[in-house]
Amino acid sequence: MEFDWSEDDARFRRELREFLDAGLPEDWDAIAEHGPGSDAQVAFARRFCPRLAERGWLTQSWPREFGGADASPWRHAILGEEMWARGEPRGPQYMNVNWIGPAIMRFGSEAQQREHLPRIAAGEVFWCQGFSEPEAGSDLAALRTAARLEDGHYVVNGGKIWTSYANHADHCFLLVRTDPASKRRRGISVLLVPMDLPGIEVREIPSVVGDRYFHEVFFNDVRVPEACRLGPADEGWSVVTYALQYERVGAARYARAARTLDQLAERARERGRLGEPEVEERLAGARAACEAARVLTYRVIDRRARGLPPSADSNVARVAGTRAEQHVARLALELFGTEGLEHGSFADAQFRAAMPAGVAVGATEVQLDLIARGVLELPRE
Amino acid sequence: MDFELDDDQRAVREAVERLAERHAGVERARELAAKQAYDSALEEALDEAGFLDVALADGAGPLEAALVVEAVARAAGGVAVAAAALVAPAVAGRSLPRPVALARGGDPSPVRFGAHARTLLLADGDEARVIPLEAGDVAPVASSYGYPLGRVSADLGGRGESLGPGSAERLLRFWRLALAVETAGVMAAALEATLEHVKQRRQFGRAIGSFQAVQHRLAECAIEVEGSRWLAYEAAAHGAPAEAAALAAAHATRAAETVFAETHQLSGAIGYTHAHPLHVSSMRLQALRLEEGGASAHRRAAARARWAGRG
Numbered sequence: 288m289e290f291d292w293s294e295d296d297a298r299f300r301r302e303l304r305e306f307l308d309a310g311l312p313e314d315w316d317a318i319a320e321h322g323p324g325s326d327a328q329v330a331f332a333r334r335f336c337p338r339l340a341e342r343g344w345l346t347q348s349w350p351r352e353f354g355g356a357d358a359s360p361w362r363h364a365i366l367g368e369e370m371w372a373r374g375e376p377r378g379p380q381y382m383n384v385n386w387i388g389p390a391i392m393r394f395g396s397e398a399q400q401r402e403h404l405p406r407i408a409a410g411e412v413f414w415c416q417g418f419s420e421p422e423a424g425s426d427l428a429a430l431r432t433a434a435r436l437e438d439g440h441y442v443v444n445g446g447k448i449w450t451s452y453a454n455h456a457d458h459c460f461l462l463v464r465t466d467p468a469s470k471r472r473r474g475i476s477v478l479l480v481p482m483d484l485p486g487i488e489v490r491e492i493p494s495v496v497g498d499r500y501f502h503e504v505f506f507n508d509v510r511v512p513e514a515c516r517l518g519p520a521d522e523g524w525s526v527v528t529y530a531l532q533y534e535r536v537g538a539a540r541y542a543r544a545a546r547t548l549d550q551l552a553e554r555a556r557e558r559g560r561l562g563e564p565e566v567e568e569r570l571a572g573a574r575a576a577c578e579a580a581r582v583l584t585y586r587v588i589d590r591r592a593r594g595l596p597p598s599a600d601s602n603v604a605r606v607a608g609t610r611a612e613q614h615v616a617r618l619a620l621e622l623f624g625t626e627g628l629e630h631g632s633f634a635d636a637q638f639r640a641a642m643p644a645g646v647a648v649g650a651t652e653v654q655l656d657l658i659a660r661g662v663l664e665l666p667r668e
Numbered sequence: 669m670d671f672e673l674d675d676d677q678r679a680v681r682e683a684v685e686r687l688a689e690r691h692a693g694v695e696r697a698r699e700l701a702a703k704q705a706y707d708s709a710l711e712e713a714l715d716e717a718g719f720l721d722v723a724l725a726d727g728a729g730p731l732e733a734a735l736v737v738e739a740v741a742r743a744a745g746g747v748a749v750a751a752a753a754l755v756a757p758a759v760a761g762r763s764l765p766r767p768v769a770l771a772r773g774g775d776p777s778p779v780r781f782g783a784h785a786r787t788l789l790l791a792d793g794d795e796a797r798v799i800p801l802e803a804g805d806v807a808p809v810a811s812s813y814g815y816p817l818g819r820v821s822a823d824l825g826g827r828g829e830s831l832g833p834g835s836a837e838r839l840l841r842f843w844r845l846a847l848a849v850e851t852a853g854v855m856a857a858a859l860e861a862t863l864e865h866v867k868q869r870r871q872f873g874r875a876i877g878s879f880q881a882v883q884h885r886l887a888e889c890a891i892e893v894e895g896s897r898w899l900a901y902e903a904a905a906h907g908a909p910a911e912a913a914a915l916a917a918a919h920a921t922r923a924a925e926t927v928f929a930e931t932h933q934l935s936g937a938i939g940y941t942h943a944h945p946l947h948v949s950s951m952r953l954q955a956l957r958l959e960e961g962g963a964s965a966h967r968r969a970a971a972r973a974r975w976a977g978r979g
Contacts, residue, residue, distance in 0.1 A: 288671060288673055288677060288901060288905065289669065290902045290905040291905075296669075552974070556975070561976075564964070564968060567968045567972065568963075568964055568968060568971070571914070571915065571918055571968065571970040571974070572918060572963075574915060574970065574974065575899070575916075575967075576919070578899055578919070579895030579896070579898070579899055579919050580895070582895065582898035583891075583894060583895055585671065589669065589671035589672070590671075592669075593672070603891050603894055606887075606888075606891050607895055610891075652884065655883065656880070656884075658887035658891070659880075659884065659886065662890055663883070663886055664863075665866070665867065665877045665883050666867070666877060667878065668883075
């Protein structure tokens with residue numbers, strides 16, 4: 288066991304920090320307050336990601352043959368941590384690098400790889416994930432959006448829901464049922480769908496979380512070329528499983544939560560309250576949760592760095608991350624009393640942005656089921 | 669970064685586990701508890717094998733000592749291994765006459781292993797003091813919380829050898845680390861005992877461990893235990909930095925609350941009995957949770973280390 292960073296990794300983190308110190312605008316904190324999907328943050332990411340790409344940092348952990356530098360998963364983790372610790376200036380693009388790109392590398396045709404990977408690596412493109420449906424949330428395999436093959440095109444009908452970033456996305460990583468007679472995990476395929484095809488409509492779902500956070504995406508006789516299918520027909524479940532293994536620990540949300548805590552401590556200091564026992568205790572209790580999420584995430588990255596298959600340790604890390612995020616958000620709202628209720632205040636922004644933490648990308652209860660079986664070896668119900 | 673034990677670390681852990689199988693365990697802990705006794709035989713065995721001085725060995729340090737402490741704690745060992753193997757070498761730079769007990773000056777509350785200790789390592793103002801104990805210095809205190817306790821007499825201050833200005837801070841840091849490591853080991857044992865129970869115990873025609881309501885609570889416990897364990901390892905590897913050691917202790921202490929409540933709830937009435945193994949670890953969690961000022965002190969120490977000098 289060894290818990291120190293290599294010289295190279297430490298230098299990379301320093302360079303990245305210097306780059307961020309110099310490259311983030313003065314009003315960055317205000318931009319970053321509303322989460323990676325906000326208009327302001329997406330607009331910034333459009334300018335920022337190509338600059339990261341120029342330095343070779345955006346996709347350095349990708350294999351060389353796909354434009355990466357074969358950097359270790361640790362390098363990728365440092366990038367994620369530093370980005371989330373600043374409120375994620377890549378906007379939604381973290382998804383591209385974390386799991387959409389790797390899924391295309393693993394399952395994509397040469398043409399798909401040529402089309403998509405260079406654009407992701409250049410930081411030019413935004414994606415959204417078309418997974419959840421009104422009747423298929425935690426139970427993703429219940430999805431019903433249909434794609435019927437007709438003259439070399441899939442004709443897609445149905446709808447996706449809760450889709451973050453859909454309003455900005457150039458492409459959608461879309462799960463569809465290609466075999467209408469199929470049930471559950473069989474008969475599902477993945478389509479890489481350009482969002483500008485006729486018949487796609489994006490509607491915002493107003494919510495308490497924030498503006499332009501949730502969307503519904505409607506597909507009405509959308510004709511998607513068959514060549515856009517990722518991986519084998521009807522066997523998309525294996526593609527999703529692979530992609531989600533990366534997805535689940537890709538976002539270093541604990542780093543964002545830890546940053547929020549530092550900001551809270553600063554605000555407490557400005558008001559002369561940092562030395563109060565209760566304030567100290569609550570800040571440190573929340574920081575312990577963030578730190579636990581960090582080391583548990585490192586454990587998953589360690590497995591990946593060794594080339595071991597993902598395990599239920601990923602679910603442990605995810606729940607720990609969710610708990611940390613919720614802990615910090617609760618504290619942000621509570622620490623300064625009713626001030627936090629004012630719309631747009633720091634506490635308000637932190638609190639509402641963290642509300643979906645236990646539900647987004649797999650409800651905590653599903654993670655706990657997987658831990659019960661994968662770690663504790665408890666019998667099925 | 670490397671989260672796998674290296675060959676030497678694995679060898680240490682496995683050897684301690686083998687030794688603990690012979691000399692420790694739930695049965696032995698029950699016998700000792702009945703007499704409020706100290707496990708001198710286990711301490712001797714650990715000493716002979718060199719495990720109590722592992723932190724002072726070439727190529728080893730606090731992390732290796734932490735592995736020893738965790739394994740002994742998990743196996744219900746009734747010895748002051750954390751103070752001897754992890755705290756004393758780091759604070760005094762040498763091993764001290766054993767058993768070693770840890771205390772804070774001006775705090776009259778009972779001390780773990782106090783009544784059996786030959787050395788008291790005392791945080792006395794700014795200094796840590798090594799105090800050889802004599803008959804009458806410590807009065808035994810009866811307790812149901814799994815460790816022999818003793819109350820240190822008030823007039824020890826100023827006695828013994830000072831380890832120099834600032835040494836108290838070092839003592840408090842390593843003590844916090846030791847608590848985190850020990851708590852992680854004891855929590856793992858409590859969770860193991862409970863998992864065994866819910867897999868065996870059948871009600872309504874099925875193992876109660878197959879109920880989702882039970883599974884989720886144990887999964888939450890596992891997350892807490894694993895988080896505590898890895899925070900403790902990391903803090904050990906870095907030599908117990910003030911913030912990391914305090915956060916590890918704060919996290920483990922809070923986790924111990926959850927693990928105690930859930931393991932007892934899910935073990936039912938049998939879990940309260942001397943016949944069942946759970947109490948051996950669960951009751952100890954309460955003792956660990958309160959030591960060195962408890963969660964509140966750990967958190968405040970962490971907050972000061974992180975935020976006091978900033979801005």
